[in-house]
Amino acid sequence: MQNWPPSPYRPGNGIDPPYLGDREEQIEAVRAFLKDARNPRNVLITGLRGVGKTVLLNHLQGEAEGLGWLVVDREFSEPDADPLAFANALLTDVNRALRRLSLSTRLKDRAANLLQAAIDVVGALTVSYGEFKVSVDTKRRRPGPHRRLDDDLKEAFTHIGELCRKSEYRGMVLRYDEFHVIREHPGSPTLSALLSATSAVQQHGLPLMLMLCGLPPVVDNLARSKSYSERMFTTLVLGNLRPPEDRAALVDPATRLGRRFADEVVDAVMIDSGGYPFFIQVYGDALWNGSHGETIQIADVRRL
Numbered sequence: 001m002q003n004w005p006p007s008p009y010r011p012g013n014g015i016d017p018p019y020l021g022d023r024e025e026q027i028e029a030v031r032a033f034l035k036d037a038r039n040p041r042n043v044l045i046t047g048l049r050g051v052g053k054t055v056l057l058n059h060l061q062g063e064a065e066g067l068g069w070l071v072v073d074r075e076f077s078e079p080d081a082d083p084l085a086f087a088n089a090l091l092t093d094v095n096r097a098l099r100r101l102s103l104s105t106r107l108k109d110r111a112a113n114l115l116q117a118a119i120d121v122v123g124a125l126t127v128s129y130g131e132f133k134v135s136v137d138t139k140r141r142r143p144g145p146h147r148r149l150d151d152d153l154k155e156a157f158t159h160i161g162e163l164c165r166k167s168e169y170r171g172m173v174l175r176y177d178e179f180h181v182i183r184e185h186p187g188s189p190t191l192s193a194l195l196s197a198t199s200a201v202q203q204h205g206l207p208l209m210l211m212l213c214g215l216p217p218v219v220d221n222l223a224r225s226k227s228y229s230e231r232m233f234t235t236l237v238l239g240n241l242r243p244p245e246d247r248a249a250l251v252d253p254a255t256r257l258g259r260r261f262a263d264e265v266v267d268a269v270m271i272d273s274g275g276y277p278f279f280i281q282v283y284g285d286a287l288w289n290g291s292h293g294e295t296i297q298i299a300d301v302r303r304l
């Protein structure tokens with residue numbers, strides 16, 4: 001009996017599949033945006049759980065980095081929905097970007113003053129929101145009267161955008177996954193602050209791009225926080241893989257390792273999975289591990 005290599009299939013959460021099916025259109029569209037930093041665009045990826053949002057987002061991050069963008073990534077979770085936590089998360093990300101920019105020799109040589117000014121400003125902002133965090137217990141639930149997250153973000157983003165332009169980076173991408181947990185909170189701008197700050201710096205042609213990803217409620221959350229959000233984003237709605245890419249996602253990884261699926265097996269898996277990417281990985285994996293022959297047969301499917 002032949003010993004086959006370990007299963008190439010990757011059922012899981014955000015794990016790169018061995019064959020990325022049916023995403024060429026989306027990748028092409030975003031690649032075009034990434035090549036035109038003077039006209040910054042924002043991307044929103046949505047779809048049900050398991051359709052491959054995170055996988056696509058990761059892929060787009062790779063494209064962005066390959067084209068010279070500075071990408072700051074984050075996966076949000078419920079606690080980040082608190083307005084203060086949200087403000088802290090964003091300022092932390094601005095700081096991360098700044099730290100990477102400060103390694104740029106081009107910036108050190110040509111724009112040391114600008115770099116230092118940005119570090120000072122962003123440092124001061126971070127401290128002010130940081131202090132507020134400590135004072136939550138004392139019922140001071142709002143930052144000082146002069147702090148507005150939208151203004152602060154706009155200032156921080158402007159610095160980053162200008163520094164990117166003077167560095168070897170094309171611009172900055174904020175790559176945010178699980179973003180549906182973020183909602184606007186009455187009385188303390190959260191989402192709307194991010195959108196208005198982004199929109200303001202983009203109107204000045206500064207190279208900042210949002211790549212947001214989340215379950216379908218993300219679309220409503222954004223629309224409710226700013227009426228112009230619809231016009232700010234190109235929305236990529238992901239669904240199940242369409243033929244023939246659904247079949248390729250199952251068949252191609254096996255072929256590359258010297259095995260094949262009988263046609264009726266492929267038909268059966270396509271019917272059962274409906275082209276749902278997560279199920280294609282689950283079936284591929286189970287059939288690979290649960291059979292021995294070079295050709296995976298319908299009897300192997302029945303044994304599952």
Ligand SMILES: Nc1ncnc2c1ncn2[C@@H]1O[C@H](COP(=O)(O)OP(=O)(O)O)[C@@H](O)[C@H]1O
Pocket residue numbers: 010011012013014015016017018019020021022023047048049050051052053054055056241249277278279280281
């Ligand atoms: N385009 C694709 N082709 C084949 N498999 C995919 C594709 N996109 C995702 N998958 C697989 O589907 C599963 C779910 O992907 P994931 O990105 O975590 O979904 P989501 O973020 O939408 O919940 C993973 O096992 C992944 O390997």
Ligand SMILES: [Mg+2]
Pocket residue numbers: 013014053054055177
């Ligand atoms: Mg995901």
